[in-house]
Amino acid sequence: MNFSIKGKNEKSYDAIVIGSGISGGYAAMELCKKGYKTLILERGRNVEHGQYPTANLDNWDLPNQNRVPQEEVKKHYEKQDRLNWWLREDNKHWVNKDDEYPYEEIKRFDWIRGHHVGGRSIMWGKHCYRWSDIDFEANGKEGVGVDWPIRYKDIEPWYNYVEPFVGIAGQAEGLKQVPDGIFLPPFELNCAEQDFREKVAEVYPDRIITPGRVANLSEYNPKVHLGKRGQCQTRNRCWRGCPYGGYFSSQSATLPVAFETGNLSLRPDSIVSEIIYDSSTNKATGVRVKDANTGEEIEYFARIIFCNASTVGTTALLLNSRSESFPDGLGNSSGELGHNIMDHHYGMGASGVYPGFEDQYYKGRKPVGFYIPRFTNIDEASSRDDYRRGFGYQGGINRIQNVPSDAIGKDLKENIFKPGPYHLGMTCFGEMLPYHENKMFLDFDKKDKNGMPLITFDAELKENELKLRKHGVECAVEMLEAAGCTDIQSYNSLTAPGACIHEMGTARMGKDSKTSVLNKWNQMHDVSNVFVTDGACMTSSGTQNPSITYMALTARAVDYADREVKKGNL
Amino acid sequence: MNRRDAIKYTSLMTGTAVFPTVLSSLFASCNSNGVKNELDYHPEFFELEDFKMVTSLVDIILPKTDSPSASELGVHRIIDHMVGATYRPDERESFETRFNLFAKYLKTKGFKEGSDEEKLDILIGIINSNDPALNEVKSGFQEFRQLTVAFYLSTEEIAENFLNYLPVPGPYQACINVEEVGNKAWAI
Numbered sequence: 001m002n003f004s005i006k007g008k009n010e011k012s013y014d015a016i017v018i019g020s021g022i023s024g025g026y027a028a029m030e031l032c033k034k035g036y037k038t039l040i041l042e043r044g045r046n047v048e049h050g051q052y053p054t055a056n057l058d059n060w061d062l063p064n065q066n067r068v069p070q071e072e073v074k075k076h077y078e079k080q081d082r083l084n085w086w087l088r089e090d091n092k093h094w095v096n097k098d099d100e101y102p103y104e105e106i107k108r109f110d111w112i113r114g115h116h117v118g119g120r121s122i123m124w125g126k127h128c129y130r131w132s133d134i135d136f137e138a139n140g141k142e143g144v145g146v147d148w149p150i151r152y153k154d155i156e157p158w159y160n161y162v163e164p165f166v167g168i169a170g171q172a173e174g175l176k177q178v179p180d181g182i183f184l185p186p187f188e189l190n191c192a193e194q195d196f197r198e199k200v201a202e203v204y205p206d207r208i209i210t211p212g213r214v215a216n217l218s219e220y221n222p223k224v225h226l227g228k229r230g231q232c233q234t235r236n237r238c239w240r241g242c243p244y245g246g247y248f249s250s251q252s253a254t255l256p257v258a259f260e261t262g263n264l265s266l267r268p269d270s271i272v273s274e275i276i277y278d279s280s281t282n283k284a285t286g287v288r289v290k291d292a293n294t295g296e297e298i299e300y301f302a303r304i305i306f307c308n309a310s311t312v313g314t315t316a317l318l319l320n321s322r323s324e325s326f327p328d329g330l331g332n333s334s335g336e337l338g339h340n341i342m343d344h345h346y347g348m349g350a351s352g353v354y355p356g357f358e359d360q361y362y363k364g365r366k367p368v369g370f371y372i373p374r375f376t377n378i379d380e381a382s383s384r385d386d387y388r389r390g391f392g393y394q395g396g397i398n399r400i401q402n403v404p405s406d407a408i409g410k411d412l413k414e415n416i417f418k419p420g421p422y423h424l425g426m427t428c429f430g431e432m433l434p435y436h437e438n439k440m441f442l443d444f445d446k447k448d449k450n451g452m453p454l455i456t457f458d459a460e461l462k463e464n465e466l467k468l469r470k471h472g473v474e475c476a477v478e479m480l481e482a483a484g485c486t487d488i489q490s491y492n493s494l495t496a497p498g499a500c501i502h503e504m505g506t507a508r509m510g511k512d513s514k515t516s517v518l519n520k521w522n523q524m525h526d527v528s529n530v531f532v533t534d535g536a537c538m539t540s541s542g543t544q545n546p547s548i549t550y551m552a553l554t555a556r557a558v559d560y561a562d563r564e565v566k567k568g569n570l
Numbered sequence: 571m572n573r574r575d576a577i578k579y580t581s582l583m584t585g586t587a588v589f590p591t592v593l594s595s596l597f598a599s600c601n602s603n604g605v606k607n608e609l610d611y612h613p614e615f616f617e618l619e620d621f622k623m624v625t626s627l628v629d630i631i632l633p634k635t636d637s638p639s640a641s642e643l644g645v646h647r648i649i650d651h652m653v654g655a656t657y658r659p660d661e662r663e664s665f666e667t668r669f670n671l672f673a674k675y676l677k678t679k680g681f682k683e684g685s686d687e688e689k690l691d692i693l694i695g696i697i698n699s700n701d702p703a704l705n706e707v708k709s710g711f712q713e714f715r716q717l718t719v720a721f722y723l724s725t726e727e728i729a730e731n732f733l734n735y736l737p738v739p740g741p742y743q744a745c746i747n748v749e750e751v752g753n754k755a756w757a758i
Contacts (some may be wrong), residue, residue, distance in 0.1 A: 058737070058758060060726040065648070067656035188744035218742075234742045361748040364739035365758070402755065403719050405712070406697050409690055413635055416719055417732050419748065419755040 013039040013265070016287055016302040018272050018317065021119025023534045023550040024308030025250030025258070026162070030558035031306070032263035039265045039300055040258075041289060043309075044115030046268035047122070049228045049251040052241025054090040062089045075099065082110055083499055090240050094123050102454060104443055109457030110498035111312060117268050118250040119310065120501065121547075123239045126214040126247050126367065127394070128168045129544035130159050130179045134378050139540050142388060145340060145434035146510040148539045149520035152179070158552035166248045166551065167225050169232075169368075170213030177390075178373040178544060184218045186211035187234075187366040191357045192397040192422040196370070196483050203482040206375045206382065207475070212368035212394060215248035215548075227256035234364030247367065269293050271450050274321040275305060275330050275530065283529045284330070290450055304529045304561050304570055308554070311341070311535035312440060315506040316455050318532075319442045331507070331517050331524040338441050340434035340508055341459050342541040344500040346427050348469045348492040350476035352485030354397050354422035361399065361419055369396025372426070372479075374543045376471070387467040388433065392543045393476065395426025424485060428472035431543045433464055434505050438497070459497045469494075502546055504535035522557040529570050533557045611647055614654030615662075620673055621650060623682060630689045631718045637732050640722050648721045649714075665713070672710030729757035 014036035017028045028040045059066045066089045073081045076097040081087040087095055094114040103111055113120060133152045140147030156179075163182040172180040189197060189211055197209035216238070220231040232246035245252040258264040269292040276299065278285045286301035307314040315338050321330035329337050374390035376382050402420030403412070438459035446454040473492050480488045497503070510516025513525035522537050524530045533554035535546060542549075564570040613621040628640035628649070640646065653665055676682075679692045696704065696711050722728060729735050735757040 056737075058726065058729070059724060060729070064656050065652060065721070065724070067652065069655045070658065071655070187742050191745040194744075231741070234739045235737070359748055360745050361751060362742070362744055363736075363746050363751070364742035365756075366742045366744075399755070401719060401723060403716060408631055408693055408697065408715070409633055410635055412715075412719070413632055413637065416632075416723060417637075417755060418753055 010265070011298075011300055013037045013300065013302040015039070015304045015306065016041065016300055017306045017308055018287065019043075019119065019307070019309035019313065019534065020117045020250055020255065020266070020268075021308065021310060021534070022121040022124065022250065022547050023554045024119070024306070025121060025254035026551045026554045027306040027308055027531075027533060027558055028264060029254040029258040030555050032258040032261040034558065034562050035261075035263065036304075036562075037263050037265075038258070039267060039302065040255075041270040041272055041287065041300070042117045042119075042266065042268045043271045043292065043313075044117065044119075044268065046266075047117045047241075047251065049245070049256065050243055052122075052243060053093065054240045055237065055243050057090065059090075064089060066090055068092060079103075079110065080112060082108075082496075083112065086112060090237075091123060094239075100449070102448060104446065104454050104456040106456065106458035107460050108496040109440075109459055110496050110501075111455075111457065111503070112498065112501045113310065113312075117255075117266065121249040122241050122251065124249075124547060125545060126216060126238060127371065127545035128163070128166065128170070128181070128213050128215055128548035129371070129373070129392075130181055131155070131542050131544055131549055132177055132179050134177050135540065135542040135544070138389065139434070144388065144540070146508065146512065146515050146539060149509050149511045149516075154520070155549070155552050155556065158556040159548070162548065162551045162555050164224050165226070165253070166215050166548065167217045167220075167229065168213050168548070169211070169216055169218035171211050173208055173210050173373075175208060175373055177375075177378045181213070181548075183213070187214070187216070187218055187368050189370060190362045190397065191360040192354045192424070193370050195357070196354070196397060196424065196479075199483040200479045204375075204479065207372055207479060208375075209370050209372055212371040214368040216246055216367045225253075227253040229253060232367065234366050236365035236367050238367050271452070272309070272317055273297075273450075273452060274317065275307075276301075277321065277323045277325065277330055277527065279323065279325045282325075282527065284527055292450070303565065304531065306554075306558075307530065307532045307536070308534045311503045311506055311538075312455060314532055314534055314536045315440060316442060316452070318507065320453060326526070331526040331530060333526050334514055334516060336436075336508060336515060337517055338506050339436050339439045340505040341438050341440055341457070341497065341503060342432045342434055342505040342538065343497045344429045344502045344541060344543070344545075345432055345461055345465055345469070345495050345497070346429045346500055347495040348430075348473045348476075348490075349393065349395070349425070349427040350473065350480050350488060350490040351423065351425040352480045352488040354424045354483065354485055357422055369394065369398075370426075376475075384471070387464050387471065389431035389464070389468065390543055391428050391430040391468055391472040393426045393428050393472075395424065397422050397424045399423070424480060424483075426476055426479075428469070428476060429500065429543060429545075430465060430468045430472055432461065432497070432541050434508070434540055435459075435462065440506060457498070461494065461497065466494075502535070502541070504538035504541055504546060507532050507536035508539045509537050510539060521560040522553055523560070528564075531557050531561060613650045615650050621646070623673065623676065624649065626682075626689065627714065628718045628722075630686065630693060631715055632722055633686075638727060640718055643722060643725045643727055645718055645721045645725070648725075649717055652721070668706065668710035668713055670710075671706050672714065675704075675707040723755075723757075733757035 015038045017040045020042040031038045136148045170183040171186040216232040229245040271290045319329035372393040376390045399419040400423045442453040444453045507517040509518040625646040632640040
């Protein structure tokens, strides 16, 4: 991947994509493949595939046992480190410093991100689960938020289209709540995990323990996995960036393929401050960019614009694009822009010692454990009176250090080089409903160093989420008990919205332009040549990790935009 | 394994559930703070007197055998540095409370003045005690012991020479016989 000089000089393109993360990279690739001269703008620095400074370091090569000293946390990462588990020496170059990129909170919101080419596609969790009609129909059936304008049949072909390229290791289970996809061989359950699957199935046949479905190449096929991909080496260091291209990221997959077409210009360090709107044509004509290094302001023009700056980034940009026609932000005639912000919530689950299997072990550090798809409120039999929607789990069973409680001295030393008992940990991930009053907005009285108004969050989990959490913990404990675990411990520590790094919903899709920002093609109701295909488009949050759905919606939206261009409508 | 053992086995794991980042960093390694000469080392967290005791403690817990002792690998310094520089204020405070109770008990037992055998006996005494009054001392000791082992195992010396160190495993094998890897734990 090379920085394109052309991108600096030419001002007009067929398409502009704002943001180079998981959905922006996909949008750019699809546009380029269809022959569109495409400019992709990224506000952060350039990162080329392979520029992963910590990828090959062992923890003893890293400072402070990979922990970031408190002094540094206090200075730069006070908000970014509130998660406890995220910020480390091995990934801190992918994490924004709070003092450089401030945001405001009326209520705590963990907005975790980094400004660089590839965005969070470098650090994502890689889990990929299809949504089903249980998700797409829920809002409409329950009268929550607005109805999704699409159903599974609309997106299914596009899951089929993106999954082989993304490369998802997983196991078909025939479940209605997470439909099977096109899978590579799974990262199999280890002996203890397989036993857990069987033991739980005996007592709770509707709770399926399946290998997590992840975008890691368990079987590399160069004909399908184009770009810079390669076989997953099971190092489980994905978040640092993978020199083998073992998992899907913008760097390893979409951007190199887009560059190969000859149609892509990438311009890093380009902060898009607003989208330029022309009221005479009722279309966007381009974008206004500030060069992050020089401060120079430049305008770029294009026929179609894809917003993929992330749920929060895209919405901030739209809210900042004010004109006589759209005084409250571009495409915001509904007044919903910035509202209905969602995330998944977690911090609840259980752990315990898994008995047995001392004679068995595993080889390799697979980049995923098990997944337990949602099993409540998926049909009549599983319906609940106490809460709507559901939750899934991610977890794993691994052998921990062997430190018998009564050993010390030479006796202890004889033990510690051997593998210890199996330990099971699983965390519950719950759906969060869309609430109009949960929102983000811009504080125009406060500006960051680039002159951008400060993003302000005002969102919280509510009663439905709290009740769901309680049941999530109970079910986790039940499963560990069914498997005969010992020392079962459960926990339920409320997370703030944003903490799951699955923020979505601030420019939702809907059937009615009065209550939603986007139509069923991720196209703005108000401005037909602007598309939003990142998490902002989501009408509900589901329980599934969302990225694969963003990718499917993106490919679908590009295909639609292309057809509209060819029809002369765009 | 009885239930009491199970609790002890997992005390370090509590609350860290599934995130591999958490697990790996919890048991991750540390260089010995870049200081070779013991005399040049200024403790960041412990009082000098306590630090001497810590140095002695880690070697009673993990003495030199055919593998190095804990202090030879700087485990005492790692503990001091990690608690002093990287623990959050609440983590540090709670460590401090438990450690102080444990240290106070050792002082009353004359730990500092004892021979290595006597020191070992004092610690074994704590392990074997059923006296409820010693519960907090016991948990302070168990935490310290766990830290010692965790940091010891995550030094480069131990990881590469005494455990199975495999930086690039290749395809995953879900179930193997533990004898295939000599009943030795993976280093990372």
